[in-house]
Structure formats: C-alpha cells, structure tokens
Amino acid sequence: MNESSKIQSHHLERDAYLYIRQSSMKQVIENQESTKRQYALRARATALGWSADRVVVIDSDQGESGASAAWREGFRRLVTDVGLGRAGIVMGLEVSRLARNNADWHRLLEICALANTLILDEDGVYDPQQFNDRLLLGLKGTMSEAELHVLKARLRGGVLNKVRRGEYRCVLPTGLCYDDSGAVVLDPDKQVRETIAYFFETFARVGSAHQTVKAFRDQGLGFPARLRAPAAGVIFRPLTASAAMRTLHNPRYAGAYAYGRRVYGRKLDGKKTLRNRDRDDWHACMPDSHPGYITWDQHQENLRILTTNGHGYDTARASPPREGAALLQGRAVCGRCGQQMRVRYRDSRGRLESWYICDRASDSRGEPNCQSLAGTPIDEAVGRLVAEKLTPAAVDLALEIRKEIESRYDEADQLRCRAVQRAQADADLAQRRFMLVDPANRLVADTLESDWNDKLRALARTREERERAQTEDRIAVDDVIRERLVAMTTDFAQLWSAPSTPNRERKRMLAYLIEDATLVKLSDTGTTRIHVRFRGGQTTTLTTANPLASWEKVKTPAEIVELVDRLLDQHVYAEIADILDARGLRPGGAAWPGKEGARFTAQRVQFIAHTYGLRPRLDRLRDRGLLTKKELAGKLGIHEATLVRWVEHGIVRRHAYNGHAWLYEEPADHPAKHCSRWDRLCDRAAAHGVPQSPAQGAQLESQEV
Numbered sequence: 001m002n003e004s005s006k007i008q009s010h011h012l013e014r015d016a017y018l019y020i021r022q023s024s025m026k027q028v029i030e031n032q033e034s035t036k037r038q039y040a041l042r043a044r045a046t047a048l049g050w051s052a053d054r055v056v057v058i059d060s061d062q063g064e065s066g067a068s069a070a071w072r073e074g075f076r077r078l079v080t081d082v083g084l085g086r087a088g089i090v091m092g093l094e095v096s097r098l099a100r101n102n103a104d105w106h107r108l109l110e111i112c113a114l115a116n117t118l119i120l121d122e123d124g125v126y127d128p129q130q131f132n133d134r135l136l137l138g139l140k141g142t143m144s145e146a147e148l149h150v151l152k153a154r155l156r157g158g159v160l161n162k163v164r165r166g167e168y169r170c171v172l173p174t175g176l177c178y179d180d181s182g183a184v185v186l187d188p189d190k191q192v193r194e195t196i197a198y199f200f201e202t203f204a205r206v207g208s209a210h211q212t213v214k215a216f217r218d219q220g221l222g223f224p225a226r227l228r229a230p231a232a233g234v235i236f237r238p239l240t241a242s243a244a245m246r247t248l249h250n251p252r253y254a255g256a257y258a259y260g261r262r263v264y265g266r267k268l269d270g271k272k273t274l275r276n277r278d279r280d281d282w283h284a285c286m287p288d289s290h291p292g293y294i295t296w297d298q299h300q301e302n303l304r305i306l307t308t309n310g311h312g313y314d315t316a317r318a319s320p321p322r323e324g325a326a327l328l329q330g331r332a333v334c335g336r337c338g339q340q341m342r343v344r345y346r347d348s349r350g351r352l353e354s355w356y357i358c359d360r361a362s363d364s365r366g367e368p369n370c371q372s373l374a375g376t377p378i379d380e381a382v383g384r385l386v387a388e389k390l391t392p393a394a395v396d397l398a399l400e401i402r403k404e405i406e407s408r409y410d411e412a413d414q415l416r417c418r419a420v421q422r423a424q425a426d427a428d429l430a431q432r433r434f435m436l437v438d439p440a441n442r443l444v445a446d447t448l449e450s451d452w453n454d455k456l457r458a459l460a461r462t463r464e465e466r467e468r469a470q471t472e473d474r475i476a477v478d479d480v481i482r483e484r485l486v487a488m489t490t491d492f493a494q495l496w497s498a499p500s501t502p503n504r505e506r507k508r509m510l511a512y513l514i515e516d517a518t519l520v521k522l523s524d525t526g527t528t529r530i531h532v533r534f535r536g537g538q539t540t541t542l543t544t545a546n547p548l549a550s551w552e553k554v555k556t557p558a559e560i561v562e563l564v565d566r567l568l569d570q571h572v573y574a575e576i577a578d579i580l581d582a583r584g585l586r587p588g589g590a591a592w593p594g595k596e597g598a599r600f601t602a603q604r605v606q607f608i609a610h611t612y613g614l615r616p617r618l619d620r621l622r623d624r625g626l627l628t629k630k631e632l633a634g635k636l637g638i639h640e641a642t643l644v645r646w647v648e649h650g651i652v653r654r655h656a657y658n659g660h661a662w663l664y665e666e667p668a669d670h671p672a673k674h675c676s677r678w679d680r681l682c683d684r685a686a687a688h689g690v691p692q693s694p695a696q697g698a699q700l701e702s703q704e705v
Helices: 025-030 032-039 041-047 073-083 102-115 131-164 190-206 209-218 241-249 296-309 312-318 360-365 375-390 394-436 442-490 492-497 503-511 558-567 573-582 602-611 617-623 629-636 640-648 676-687 694-704
Strands: 015-019 055-058 087-091 118-121 124-126 176-178 184-186 222-226 234-238 257-259 262-266 272-276 284-286 332-334 342-348 351-358 371-374 514-522 527-534 539-545 653-656 662-665
Touching: 015 041, 015 073, 025 032, 032 041, 041 055, 041 087, 041 118, 055 073, 073 087, 073 102, 087 102, 102 118, 102 131, 124 131, 190 209, 190 222, 190 234, 190 241, 190 296, 190 394, 209 241, 241 296, 351 375, 371 375, 371 514, 375 492, 375 503, 375 514, 375 527, 375 539, 394 442, 558 573, 558 602, 573 602, 617 662, 629 640, 629 662
Parallel strands: 015 055, 015 087, 087 118, 332 514
Antiparallel strands: 118 124, 176 184, 222 234, 257 284, 262 272, 342 351, 351 371, 514 527, 527 539, 653 662
16 A cells, blocks of 8 residues: 555644654764664655644654663653644654564554554554554564564673673772773772772771771771762762772672672663672672782671671671670570570660660560570679789780780871872872963963862861871870770779770670670579680689669668667657668668668658568557556556656656557556655545545545545
C-alpha cells in the first residue's frame, strides 16, 4: 500500500511528532551525522502534507539510553500527547530511537492504535491498526531489544575477559595510580602515601573506624581525596566515617585486583541502586597483584574487626574498648549458660551504675534472664587484681607507652609538615603565574594576584596549625605524660584508680592481662564469684559482696533494733531517739543521697518498735509490778491528788510509758506512818469507834477534804 494512501485528512489535522535521541553524550558530540539524519525527517513530514509549523520536534532526550522510559522525559511527553489525540504521526529514524525495550515499544503501539496515530521510520509509514503493520513493528521492536542485548553482551564479555586476566583498568582509589606502562603503583605524592599509611596504623591501634575518625580530628589531620574533574588533583579534607569505611573495605589498598564487588540496578523511578556482593561472587579477586598499603591478611583482619564491631554482644569480646565504666566490657562470661554478658548502664539517683546482664534467653526464647549483676563491686575487685599484677612490670610498661606516644606524635607532625610543604608549593606556583603575566593586562594580573594572596594565607594558616599542634604535643609529652609515667613506676595502683585515667585506657591495659572473667551470682550467700582467666592460662577466683537492694538500704540495722529493744526497758521513744543520735547512729534511709542529715525522732523509734514487733513499754512496766494512779491510790488508801503530791516530793516514783501516761511504783516502806495527818485521822476514827483500815482512812480523808 502506498504511503500517501495511509495518511488521511484527520491525520493531517493533527501535529506530526519527530522524536530525536542519541544513546550517550559521546554520540551526541561525535556522531553528528546520525543527529542530522534524524532532523532531516522534518522534510519527510512536509513532503507527506504537514506544514512546517505543525511538526513538533522532541529532542530533550539527547544523551539518554533507550533501555527504559523511566528517565526519558521526552518519550513520556510523546506518549502523553499521543494518548490525548494530538499526534497524527510519530516519526523516528528507526525503532531503536523510540525504544529499546519491548514493554515501552508495545505500549506506544497500543496507544497509537487506539488514537489512530501513524508511525514513520526510514523504511516507510505504518498504521498500528492494521495487523500486518503492527506485526512488522513488533518484530522490529524485538530485534531492536535483541540488538541492544547482543551489543551489551559483546562488550561485557570483552570486559570480563580482561578482568579474569587482571588487565581491565578500573578507577583506582585515592593513594593508587597508574604509571606510564599501565601498572598500578602507590601515589607519588609523599603526603598522600604517609597519610593513608597512618590511617591504617591508627585503625590497627584503636580497632574502630569511628575512633580512627576521632583521632584524625583531634590531631587536626586531613585525609586525601582525588577529585574526578580533569587535572583537579588531590585535596585534603576532614576524614568522615563513610570515607573511613570505604577505605577499610577496599581490597585495592591491600594490593589485590578486585572487580564485581557491587551490583548496580535501577528502581521503577529510574534511580540507581547498589548492592554489595559476597566475595565468592566477585568476578575477580587476585591478592598481591600490585603494591598496597597493607597485606591481604591485614585486610581480612580489618574486615573481621569491622564485622564484629557491629554484632552487639554476640561477639562483644572483639569490640574495641569504649568510654563506659564497665571494666569487663566484652570479657564477662555468664557462669550459668556460658554466653557473653551484655553491659547496661542505669541512672540511680544521679549516679551512673553499670550492670552485667545475660539476657540471651530473654531475647530469643522469652525466658527470664540468667543473671543480672551490679558492676561496681566486680570492677573494683578486678581492678585491685590488675593493679597488683601489673605493678612489678609497670616500669617496662611505662617506657613502652612513652615510646609509643612519642612516635605517634612524630608521625602526626610529619603529616602536618607535608601539608606545609604542599601549601608552600601551591604558593610558589601562584607566584610564578603572577610573575609571568603581562603587567598591562590588569584583568588577568588582578585575578592571579588574588589567587597568590589566598595561597599565602592558606600557607600561613597551615604553619600556625602545625606550630600550635607541636606546642600542645610537647606539653602533653613533657608534662602530663611524664607525671603519669612517673606515677606508674612508683604507684601503679594509684594511677589505676585515678579519676583522670580514662576508662578506655583501663580496658586496654586489662586486655593485656586478662582473657575473660566468668561471673556466678550466689543468691544464698549474697555474694558473686569471679573466675578470672589470665592470658597465660592461670586462673584466680575472687568473691565480692552483692550490693544491697533498695529496700535493704533503707532497712534499719539489726543492731539498732536490738538496742531500741533494750532501751525500751528504761526510756520512752523521745529519750531513745536522743540516745541514738548521741551515739552517732542514723536511721536506715540516711544511706541514700540527700538523706545524710537525717536523725532519729520519737516517731521513727515508735515506727521501729511497731514494725519489728518490740514489746511495748507499758507491758514491760506492768510486768515489773507498776500500777496506775487509781490502782496505787486505792491500795495505799489515799486520794489520787495526794499520790500526785507524793510523787512531787519524791515519796513515790512514777515511770512514763508514752508522752502523756504514767505508771507508779509502789513504795517499799508505807508512807502513811510518817504522816502526822494520818495519825490525826486515825485518832478521830478511834474516837468514833471506827476500825483503822486504809480504806476507812481514805474515806475519812475525803470527808475532811
């Protein structure tokens, strides 16, 4: 069928869309003939009946691959306009220009068929509504996708073949480069080499990527980074955790040729995804293929350390020392199940307390924890043991520590010296550029002069930073370190317990002596048994008392309860409180922070007596034969008021059993025979013929009164 016969009037009433695309920017720049051929299709459209102003050119996808429509804005616009019925014909040099993916291609064909839109390529005009044309277009799309697959497979096969021989040139990390012959060598920049070597030495010493970053930050050192821009060179900037992790995971620093460590893909929105592969799935891994900063064994050890650092308490023993107060971090073993114990911290009334907890059964099976031990008494006992064992070797250890500290400061100063040399070279280069410019060309001269001044200021800052760091290091080595080393040689125990000694350093010293410590809590005796295993195989067993629980801390001691029980025989509550305070005793709650000034009161003593079931003072006095006022007055045959006056004059003794009640002691000698008034009453009774009985005498006394 003729091309013109497929083009109808309703096609010409709509626009003609010309889609132009090149697969890469390199093709856009170098393969310009293909671009000209695609733009030439506009003349083809005008020849078929469309006016020049009705031809819409979509060329916004230049430099984009046709493997997917996710990242092609121009293709999505084309599909939208076709679906809205705005396009009479869609033109492309070939099917591969429109799509290299069957899903995108057949979707376009279906929309064109529904909208009655024609498709034109270099071979002719096609109507998607006709079966033969649609079949032919489908075959062309399939061949286009297969062609892309064959091209990729061919190129990929060549790359992998070179990879298996270790000859494929990849982008090298900072610190490695290719020489003129194509061999991988260390960076010729001495500052770059020394900085990367110092990085691996620091990680081997501290055992943590984060601590390595902190060490570089504290020492004011930068880490090299190569800019990808042409002739951009290397810059030094602060080390970050991500840069440290990339450096530690990169096998090229260990002298190994590696390829295929990651898998790249794309999401539905077109964004790239990255997934790491296992080492067994790499396309190539050839240790000792070129010079490196560390050995392959050191690289494997670094990876193992990084892995164990992120595994929690399963591999806590290999974790680097932290700043926490728990001395047995990573070395405490549960004496019941044999698993590593975790360290937890708790804020108790303003004080941070450490605890060793074995909760593996709780996490995995929902069972109760094996053990939960307070860390303070355990750490104190182990600390005394370490101080005792390390004191004889403290002199040798002090000398080794001083050498290590001085060498560490020397390495850091050497890196700062390299930074000064680099800044000096940049300043000299800026000076030479300024000197070579024509003085009459002020536009260029002013720019070069400003750049020279910037380099001079950077040089001055670098020198000042080095001088400041040298001064701080010299003070640290000469004063602080010397004092601590002298203290170590004379009294290591004092240095160990000094608050200025960081917990991290204590744990490092502990690691040289102790392999692990097995903890067993003995609930029946209130103690904890510590089985310490030294690195040489020797073992030692320690026993510590478990700290009191909260209720035990506020509990009144048994000695005080016994003393209160004895004092109740002779004293009331208020008197007992004064006696306890005079002896320097304090109630049980005074052990808590903020309660140091607590004193005994009558209410506290009464609470103790009631809580511990002490016999009341009233019962004690009654057992001794003491009577109430009414009882004793009746027994003596006197009025109660008389008994009160007798107490005031010391004739009768009384004893208090609370703040307002009294019991009276019956006098051994009857006081009535010494009373002239009693004699008179007896005489009157005899005169009236009344027998002389105490009760009758009391009756006469009351009548007289």
